[in-house]
Amino acid sequence: MSNSAIEVVQGDITKLRVDAIVNAANTSLLGGGGVDGAIHRAAGPQLLEECKTLNGCPTGQAKITQGYELPARHVIHTVGPVWHGGGQGEDELLAGCYRNSLRLAQEHGLESIAFPSISTGAYRFPLERACGIAVAEVKRFLDAQETVKKVFFVCFSAGDAEVYRKILAEEQ
Ligand code: AR6
Numbered sequence: 001m002s003n004s005a006i007e008v009v010q011g012d013i014t015k016l017r018v019d020a021i022v023n024a025a026n027t028s029l030l031g032g033g034g035v036d037g038a039i040h041r042a043a044g045p046q047l048l049e050e051c052k053t054l055n056g057c058p059t060g061q062a063k064i065t066q067g068y069e070l071p072a073r074h075v076i077h078t079v080g081p082v083w084h085g086g087g088q089g090e091d092e093l094l095a096g097c098y099r100n101s102l103r104l105a106q107e108h109g110l111e112s113i114a115f116p117s118i119s120t121g122a123y124r125f126p127l128e129r130a131c132g133i134a135v136a137e138v139k140r141f142l143d144a145q146e147t148v149k150k151v152f153f154v155c156f157s158a159g160d161a162e163v164y165r166k167i168l169a170e171e172q
Contacts, residue, residue, distance in 0.1 A: 005142050005149060005150060005151065006135075006138060006139070006142070006151050006152075006153070006168060007150070007151075007152050007153070008152075008153045008155065008161050008164045008165050008168065009114070009152050009153070009154050009155070009161075010154075010155050010156075010157070010158055010160075010161040011154065011155075011156075012038065012154075012156070013035060013038070013039070013114055013116050013154040014038050014039055014041075014042035014043075014070060015071065016071065016072055016114045016152065016154065017071040017072065018071075018072050018073075018112040018113060018114045018150075018152065019072070019073050019074060019105070019110035019111055019112045019113060020064070020067075020072060020073065020074040020075065020076045020105055020108075020110050020112075020113045020114070021039065021067070021070065021072040021074075021075055021076070021113075021114045021116075021154075022062075022075075022076045022077075022078055022101050022113065022114065022115045022116060022118070023035065023036055023039045023075050023076065023077045023078065023116075024036060024078065024079075024080055024116050024117075024118045024119065024121070024123075025057065025077040025078065025079050026079060027056050027057060027058065027059060027079050028056050029051045029054050029056050029057050029063065029077050029079075030048065030051060030052065031048060031051075032122075033122060034121045034122055035116045035121070035156075039070070039075060042069065042070055043067060043068040043069050043070045043075065044068050044069040046066075046068045046069075047065060047066075047067075047068050047075065050065045050066060051065060051077070054077075057077060057078070057079050058079065059079045059080070059081050059093050060078075060079065060081065060092070060093040060094075060096030060097055060100065061078065061079065061096065061097075061100055062076050062077065062078040062097065062100040062101045062103075062104050063076070063077050063078075063104075064076050064077070064104050064108060065077065072114070073110075074108070074110065076101045076104050076105065076113070078097040078100065078101050078118065079097070080093070080094055080097050080118040080119030080123050080125065081093035081094055081119055081123065081125065082119075082123045082124070083119065083123055083124040083125040083126070086129075090119075090125060091129070091133060094118065094119055094125060094130060094133050094134075095133050095136075095137050097118050097119075098115070098118075098133070098134055098137035098138060098141075099137055099141065101113070101115070102137070102138070102141045102148060102151075105147070105148050106145055106147045106148055109147060110147070110148060111147065111148060111149045111150060112148075112149065112150040112151075112152070113148060113150070113151055113152070114151075114152035114153075114154050115134065115138075115151070115152070115153055115154065116154055116155075116156070117130060117131070117134070117153070117154075117155060117156075117160055117164075118130070118134070120160075127160060127163055128163055128167065131163055131164050131167045132167055134153065134164075135153075135164075135167055135168055135171050136171070138151050138153075139171065153168075
C-alpha cells in the first residue's frame with residue numbers, strides 16, 4: 001500500500017467527486033441531521049426514494065445507492081453505534097461500518113471512497129478512539145485487496161482533521 005492511498009481532507013463530503021461517499025446514517029436510512037442531512041439535501045429527493053426501498057440497515061452494516069445529484073457516483077449508507085461508554089460493543093460495531101462499507105465498494109468495483117467521521121457527532125463516540133479504529137480498518141483492507149485504491153477521510157472541522165493526520169502519521 002502506498003502512503004498516498006489514504007488522504008485526510010477538511011471540508012464538506014458532499015462536494016467530493018469520488019466513486020462513493022459514505023453516509024453516517026441511522027437504522028431507518030430515511031435521513032436525519034449532520035452529514036446524513038447534508039448528503040440527502042445535496043443528492044436530491046431521489047436518494048430518499050431509493051432509501052425507502054432498502055428496509056433500513058442494522059448498526060455496523062452498510063447498503064449502497066446511487067448518488068443522484070451528488071458529484072459522487074454512489075452513496076454507501078452505514079450506521080455507526082451510539083456511544084454508551086464503550087462496554088456495549090461500540091468498537092467492533094464501528095469497525096464493522098468501515099469494513100462493510102469497503103467490502104461493498106470492492107464488490108461494486110469502486111476505486112475511490114470517502115468516509116466522514118462516523119459516530120463522532122450526534123452519536124458521541126470519542127473522536128481519537130473512533131479515528132484509531134477507522135485508520136486501522138482502512139489500512140488492513142487496503143493491504144488485502146487491489147480494487148479500492150484511494151480512501152479519503154473527510155473531516156468537517158480543522159481540529160478533527162488534525163487528529164486524523166496525527167493518528168495516521170503515528171501508524172505509518
Ligand atoms: N461533510 C463532512 N462531514 C460532516 C458534514 C459534511 N457535510 N456534516 C457533518 N459532518 P453526525 P453520527 C461531520 O452527527 O455521529 C444523523 O442525524 C460531523 O461534524 O453527522 O454518526 C443520522 O441520521 C461529525 O464529525 O453522525 C443519525 O441519526 C461527523 O460528520 C446520526 O446523526 C459525524 O457526525 C448519526 O450520528
